[in-house]
Amino acid sequence: xxxxxxxxxxxxxxxxxxxxxxxxxxxxxxxxxxxxxxxxxxxxxxxxxxxxxxxxxxxxxxxxxxxxxxxxxxxxxxxxxxxxxxxxxxxxxxxxxxxxxxxxxxxxxxxxxxxxxxxxxxxxxxxxxxxxxxxxxxxxxxxxxxxxxxxxxxxxxxxxxxxxxxxxxxxxxxxxxxxxxxxxxxxxxxxxxxxxxxxxxxxxxxxxxxxxxxxxxxxxxxxxxxxxxxxxxxxxxxxxxxxxxxxxxxxxxxxxxxxxxxxxxxxxxx
Numbered sequence: 001x002x003x004x005x006x007x008x009x010x011x012x013x014x015x016x017x018x019x020x021x022x023x024x025x026x027x028x029x030x031x032x033x034x035x036x037x038x039x040x041x042x043x044x045x046x047x048x049x050x051x052x053x054x055x056x057x058x059x060x061x062x063x064x065x066x067x068x069x070x071x072x073x074x075x076x077x078x079x080x081x082x083x084x085x086x087x088x089x090x091x092x093x094x095x096x097x098x099x100x101x102x103x104x105x106x107x108x109x110x111x112x113x114x115x116x117x118x119x120x121x122x123x124x125x126x127x128x129x130x131x132x133x134x135x136x137x138x139x140x141x142x143x144x145x146x147x148x149x150x151x152x153x154x155x156x157x158x159x160x161x162x163x164x165x166x167x168x169x170x171x172x173x174x175x176x177x178x179x180x181x182x183x184x185x186x187x188x189x190x191x192x193x194x195x196x197x198x199x200x201x202x203x204x205x206x207x208x209x210x211x212x213x214x215x216x217x218x219x220x221x222x223x224x225x226x227x228x229x230x231x232x233x234x235x236x237x238x239x240x241x242x243x244x245x246x247x248x249x250x251x252x253x254x255x256x257x258x259x260x261x262x263x264x265x266x267x268x269x270x
Contacts, residue, residue, distance in 0.1 A: 003084035011048035013073050018046040020064040035059035082139035085229045090143050098154040101210040116177045119169030152189040158252050161197045164265045178266050194258040203247035
């Protein structure tokens with residue numbers, strides 16, 4: 001685990017499963033056979049080294065007669081599945097009444113289909129394990145609940161033209177991703193813009209960014225690099241990001257023009 005908060009949750013869940021198993025007079029292999037998992041998986045979960053799936057908890061609860069106590073831990077375990085930086089970012093997004101993001105390399109995470117996100121994580125170096133890929137994809141998709149929040153926050157995105165053309169995962173997967181963009185752009189509280197590659201003036205050359213305006217009136221920035229993820233709270237620095245993002249939006253195609261541009265790119269891919 002990459003953070004102590006998540007590790008503590010998994011250790012607690014593991015201890016509870018072990019206590020219920022021993023109270024029931026079962027060995028790890030016996031519990032594994034009863035719930036459809038191997039003894040090694042049961043051992044790893046009890047030691048807090050593997051993240052139990054909801055099915056694992058539900059079946060264990062039933063077999064061990066825990067009366068819902070193990071199943072009730074699913075929500076805590078689900079949060080622990082996600083990387084810490086994702087959990088921290090999701091908390092900020094939950095508080096946002098407005099979010100603006102500029103993406104210059106690939107589709108912004110909130111706009112990605114699960115298949116596109118998986119294709120990105122598969123290509124990560126050093127390589128993730130299958131469990132790590134599943135974990136990151138699930139975390140990214142879970143954050144997309146922001147589109148369904150009530151009241152709805154204002155969500156604006158500016159995507160570089162190259163993000164529409166780079167065939168992450170292959171041409172068919174890219175086409176599905178572009179179709180997804182067009183569907184999201186129809187939401188009344190979402191605006192998606194495209195920054196054409198031939199633009200001579202461009203205020204976003206310093207890299208991707210996002211701005212979050214929170215319910216309490218505070219505005220935060222967020223930037224990511226090769227090996228870091230940083231929340232920016234200093235008002236002077238946030239002001240610079242706001243200025244740049246405003247210029248980027250003004251320099252990009254309008255939302256209506258952007259939708260037409262995405263459709264044009266889709267036509268070229270067929």
